[in-house]
Amino acid sequence: MQLNKEQLQSVNSGGLDRHEAEFDFLADKLTAAGTDVEALVGDLADFQVAIPSWALGAGGTRFGRFSFYGEPGSLEQKIDDVGILHALTQTAGAVSLHIPWDTPTDYVAVRERAADHGLAFDAINSNTFQDQQGAAHSYKHGSLSATDEAAREQAIAHNLEVIEVGKKLGSKSLTVWLADGTTFPGQRNFQRSLVQTEDSLKQIYAGMPADWKLYIEYKPYEPNFYSTVIQDWGTSFMLANACGERAYTLVDLGHHLPNSNIEQIVSTLMLKGKLGGFHFNDSKYGDDDLTVGSIKPYALFLIFNELVYGMRNNPQNPDLAWMIDASHNVKDPLEDLIQSLEAIQEAYAKSLLVDQDRLSAAQAAHDVVECQEILQDAYRTDVRPLLQRARLNRGGALHPLRAYRKLDVRDALVRERGRNTVATGL
Numbered sequence: 491m492q493l494n495k496e497q498l499q500s501v502n503s504g505g506l507d508r509h510e511a512e513f514d515f516l517a518d519k520l521t522a523a524g525t526d527v528e529a530l531v532g533d534l535a536d537f538q539v540a541i542p543s544w545a546l547g548a549g550g551t552r553f554g555r556f557s558f559y560g561e562p563g564s565l566e567q568k569i570d571d572v573g574i575l576h577a578l579t580q581t582a583g584a585v586s587l588h589i590p591w592d593t594p595t596d597y598v599a600v601r602e603r604a605a606d607h608g609l610a611f612d613a614i615n616s617n618t619f620q621d622q623q624g625a626a627h628s629y630k631h632g633s634l635s636a637t638d639e640a641a642r643e644q645a646i647a648h649n650l651e652v653i654e655v656g657k658k659l660g661s662k663s664l665t666v667w668l669a670d671g672t673t674f675p676g677q678r679n680f681q682r683s684l685v686q687t688e689d690s691l692k693q694i695y696a697g698m699p700a701d702w703k704l705y706i707e708y709k710p711y712e713p714n715f716y717s718t719v720i721q722d723w724g725t726s727f728m729l730a731n732a733c734g735e736r737a738y739t740l741v742d743l744g745h746h747l748p749n750s751n752i753e754q755i756v757s758t759l760m761l762k763g764k765l766g767g768f769h770f771n772d773s774k775y776g777d778d779d780l781t782v783g784s785i786k787p788y789a790l791f792l793i794f795n796e797l798v799y800g801m802r803n804n805p806q807n808p809d810l811a812w813m814i815d816a817s818h819n820v821k822d823p824l825e826d827l828i829q830s831l832e833a834i835q836e837a838y839a840k841s842l843l844v845d846q847d848r849l850s851a852a853q854a855a856h857d858v859v860e861c862q863e864i865l866q867d868a869y870r871t872d873v874r875p876l877l878q879r880a881r882l883n884r885g886g887a888l889h890p891l892r893a894y895r896k897l898d899v900r901d902a903l904v905r906e907r908g909r910n911t912v913a914t915g916l
């Protein structure tokens with residue numbers, strides 16, 4: 491299934507006059523305050539976020555899984571779903587695959603299908619957190635950190651195979667997230683686990699093409715509840731440095747202990763030129779995988795403020811790989827992703843409004859109140875007309891969620907795929 495420009499134009503038409511009025515009102519105000527509105531809208535239109543293949547179906551918890559109707563049952567259908575998101579929002583221009591869940595059978599056809607939707611293949615993800623059917627060795631007691639040499643070799647070989655898949659699709663980076671760790675004190679030797687992991691990552695790094703990047707994700711707990719081998723940004727940063735220049739830390743918003751200062755983490759990493767990728771989601775308690783911006787939108791804005799500062803002031807840091815990493819248990823996955831994309835664009839737009847020169851002057855004058863005012867003034871601005879303009883300029887939907895419902899996209903998917911579907915890989 492594919493949405494075309496005519497369908498979008500017809501659902502947009504009724505709302506254009508109101509949009510025009512709201513945009514002009516906001517643009518006048520921002521221009522008077524010294525903002526280059528056209529440049530800002532251009533920045534928003536250029537901002538693209540990858541959608542992971544596993545976010546297109548209903549996820550589950552360790553207690554159960556309730557599937558959603560019309561879920562994509564193949565890689566081709568997953569690409570179609572991201573195509574729908576991109577047509578509506580014009581900000582989901584890439585897909586992030588997971589191997590072995592998404593191993594293509596026909597690479598040419600898969601590449602053509604993605605190109606048809608205007609999609610690129612972003613970072614590719616390996617999986618050593620579960621045993622695959624017919625695998626010779628189990629990851630029950632670790633993969634890249636395993637003391638069992640055969641299991642460790644198998645995990646390294648899997649990552650090298652994932653790189654080969656990515657090469658054929660045009661990916662330029664590999665993301666490694668390790669579930670390795672322990673659930674009970676004394677279960678394993680911390681130092682040995684770390685040494686093994688570093689050695690494994692170095693072997694994977696050595697197997698990457700010269701224009702590829704390695705992203706090392708971290709997480710403090712879960713599925714192991716006493717220790718995780720790559721538990722925090724410091725450990726990831728240390729391992730990235732040990733691997734080499736093209737290895738970076740990847741920050742996932744949900745992979746922190748409560749109240750961690752994530753904006754300071756991204757700031758430090760960008761200063762050191764070592765922030766490679768970013769996974770968006772939101773959480774109340776832990777790695778909840780909730781819709782971006784649904785719980786702590788101000789924290790998201792503060793993080794974006796540091797990301798924008800880094801993008802402007804830290805040429806030593808590479809362009810970032812942006813991805814949504816979320817799971818949907820009660821919502822239509824596509825509606826949830828539309829909400830997430832909107833929240834990301836909103837936080838980005840607001841952070842672009844922060845007057846960095848004024849903030850710098852207020853900081854120098856130790857005017858703490860003024861510093862807070864500058865940030866909150868940007869945060870309190872309703873930037874949605876700017877997001878709408880960026881989408882319209884690229885031929886997207888004025889209101890993506892309303893358009894999705896008006897065009898009965900989910901019904902069309904159910905007609906095409908059936909009601910009792912389960913997304914592959916979940």
Ligand SMILES: [Mn+2]
Pocket residue numbers: 707742769815
């Ligand atoms: Mn993640």
